[in-house]
Amino acid sequence: MTASAESAYTSVVARIARAAQAAARPAGAVTLVAVSKLQPWEAIAPVLAAGQTVFGENRVQEATERWAERRQGLTLHLIGPLQTNKAADAVALFDVIETLDREKLARALADAVQKLGRTPRLYVQVNTGEEPQKAGVIPEQADAFIAAVRAAYGLEPEGLMCIPPAAEPAGPHFALLAKIAARNGLARLSMGMSDDFETAIGFGATSVRVGSAVFGARA
């Protein structure tokens, strides 16, 4: 591993541990999802060699090409929008799908789970900033959507995920996500990226999705 790749990765790992400690949360309370989308293999290999086992990807096809032949021992998270026609491919590859946000997708995932006999862990994505261009269920519809996912499709989400608006302080969005999760009995929160993962840990993130701070800027 090159010195710079090692120091970027180990520094993110150390910052996560410090932020967890500062928030009086136990060591190991926060999982680093290393976001490898659009990264060259030369950037990923040293992080893999350093022991990182949890990776996040935005696109099903890119992730399949990168990981399908070497996914042994790894945990793969889909963190990008999922089209229903890719649901089966996503269920086949990923351990965690973080972007469940509509009933049509819930149905497609339930069908794929049945067909493939493989049940990825699921997160519901919430569009906390109600941005029209962004995926995710809007906050006021989140409770009803989570209830429908459980009742109509027999799926049990384990947490919520959000991507706050780039131009706003992230803290209030993280707080809102935590509140929606708590009132729906969901224990896990996927929130925080390179620029704000320490803030997210302060608001209770159980996993942070960090790309450029680990691997360097994307192509």
Ligand SMILES: *Cc1c(COP(=O)(O)O)cnc(C)c1O
């Ligand atoms: C790309 C991406 C990330 C990682 O972003 P960085 O700013 O590089 O850490 C995290 N979450 C989602 C949903 C992403 O698309």
